[in-house]
Amino acid sequence: MSVACGVGCVAILVCSRWVWKRCTYVGSDDSATWPPANPDEFELVPRVCRLILAVYEPDLCHPKFPPSGGYRLNPDWLVKRVTYEQTLGHAPPYIIYVDHDHREIVVAIRGLNLAKESDYELLLDNQLGMQMYDGGYVHHGLWKSAIWLLDEESETLKRLWIENGSNYDLVFAGHSLGSGVASISAVIVVNHGDQLGGVPRSKVRCYAVAPARCMSLNLAVKYADVIHSIILQDDFLPRTPTPLEDIFKSIFCLPCLLFAVCLRNTFIPEGRKLRDPRRLYAPGRMYHIVERKFCRCGRYPPEVRTAIPVDGRFEHIVLSCNVTSDHGIIWIEREAEKALQIMRESNAETITTAPNIQKIERLRSIEKEHKDALERAVRLNIPHAVTSQDVENPDSNRQDEESRPSQEEKSADVVLNDKARPRNPKTKWDEVIKKLMKRDESGKLRLNRETNDPT
Numbered sequence: 001m002s003v004a005c006g007v008g009c010v011a012i013l014v015c016s017r018w019v020w021k022r023c024t025y026v027g028s029d030d031s032a033t034w035p036p037a038n039p040d041e042f043e044l045v046p047r048v049c050r051l052i053l054a055v056y057e058p059d060l061c062h063p064k065f066p067p068s069g070g071y072r073l074n075p076d077w078l079v080k081r082v083t084y085e086q087t088l089g090h091a092p093p094y095i096i097y098v099d100h101d102h103r104e105i106v107v108a109i110r111g112l113n114l115a116k117e118s119d120y121e122l123l124l125d126n127q128l129g130m131q132m133y134d135g136g137y138v139h140h141g142l143w144k145s146a147i148w149l150l151d152e153e154s155e156t157l158k159r160l161w162i163e164n165g166s167n168y169d170l171v172f173a174g175h176s177l178g179s180g181v182a183s184i185s186a187v188i189v190v191n192h193g194d195q196l197g198g199v200p201r202s203k204v205r206c207y208a209v210a211p212a213r214c215m216s217l218n219l220a221v222k223y224a225d226v227i228h229s230i231i232l233q234d235d236f237l238p239r240t241p242t243p244l245e246d247i248f249k250s251i252f253c254l255p256c257l258l259f260a261v262c263l264r265n266t267f268i269p270e271g272r273k274l275r276d277p278r279r280l281y282a283p284g285r286m287y288h289i290v291e292r293k294f295c296r297c298g299r300y301p302p303e304v305r306t307a308i309p310v311d312g313r314f315e316h317i318v319l320s321c322n323v324t325s326d327h328g329i330i331w332i333e334r335e336a337e338k339a340l341q342i343m344r345e346s347n348a349e350t351i352t353t354a355p356n357i358q359k360i361e362r363l364r365s366i367e368k369e370h371k372d373a374l375e376r377a378v379r380l381n382i383p384h385a386v387t388s389q390d391v392e393n394p395d396s397n398r399q400d401e402e403s404r405p406s407q408e409e410k411s412a413d414v415v416l417n418d419k420a421r422p423r424n425p426k427t428k429w430d431e432v433i434k435k436l437m438k439r440d441e442s443g444k445l446r447l448n449r450e451t452n453d454p455t
Helices: 002-024 027-031 044-054 117-124 140-163 177-191 217-222 244-249 251-266 270-275 329-350 355-379 388-392 394-402 407-415 434-450
Strands: 078-082 094-099 104-109 131-133 136-138 169-175 204-209 227-232 285-290 303-307
Touching: 027 285, 044 094, 044 104, 044 169, 044 204, 044 329, 078 140, 094 140, 104 140, 104 177, 117 140, 117 177, 131 140, 131 177, 136 140, 136 217, 140 177, 169 177, 177 204, 177 227, 217 355, 227 329, 285 329, 303 329, 355 388
Parallel strands: 104 169, 169 204, 204 227, 227 285
Antiparallel strands: 078 094, 094 104, 131 136, 285 303
């Protein structure tokens, strides 16, 4: 009897400890050890948020719902606006904008529309381990949407890139659903910049606002120098490890789902999560906007922390009444603008060296952080993790892997000269990425033998 009572007391204590940890866990705990962001690297975030908000406006010359301070855009620089009627459900609406002041070509994609069935179909078009790309996994529906977008707009982007001297930055930006499309589009363009007139990796950037979990951990870390994820405090979407398609299947029972996810993931070891190559994560470098504190009411002056986390990459859902409101693009734009102003004021007060020296030192530290994250992923045995040398010289590695199985194809290509080859007026991106897809398929067979449990 005494033994049973002792076991019951221990179980109660364990459960009480778990409940206490879950109830006291706040969003700022995820980035408690991260260093603060620099205003120069964060400067583009509020501007990108305004560009995404501009997708919702039918006429930028006469906006109906402008953010505080207006959109601060030049309507004459808007190259193209694409609506749901034009995308036919293949992608969310988007705009193409050329910012001549900042020398950027921006593709801004809007977020999920709860009234559009096509958006749900896009999210539900996925299964665990369904789509491989570049040695990792991506969300199948978002990947197809990115391919469609590049099929439609590659010629436009190539023309804009060449017309502007081939030295503008190519920026993909998206919110929520659009963040996944933008992230995967950026990854594809990084690997095939020659199809857009020779855009180098250093000129491609992506800003995923309230990012969806759209790619495996090895890809999320590999492209952290290109993709930047912006998360406001307790936003639920980049946190929940439940696949997007399962979330929206249970959208009408979201509180029950979140509680079940919290309970289940509490008992899954961290190592088991990291070893699953099909588990999807929020992509790239993280910028966490923190504006609330534990057991304190109201919002505080926001601060921005940044890092490239590998383990503990926003794996905890926060039990907060703000998990859905923090997902809104309006709130993110507002708090990002406040945070940027605070960083600028603080930086102006404490500056002691020349700004150009500070920028060079910050660029070096960013490069070092990326290399450290890649090395940590290798040390943790993340499936298909790559080293910094692989990221810097991807072409040599691909040629080594593809040379043997593609000898027949190469010999056949030698016979056909440029005049004999059929030329398509439009780039077919599903054909362009076939080489990476072939390499992925060969690795998929080995992968299935090594992994038996999807979680």
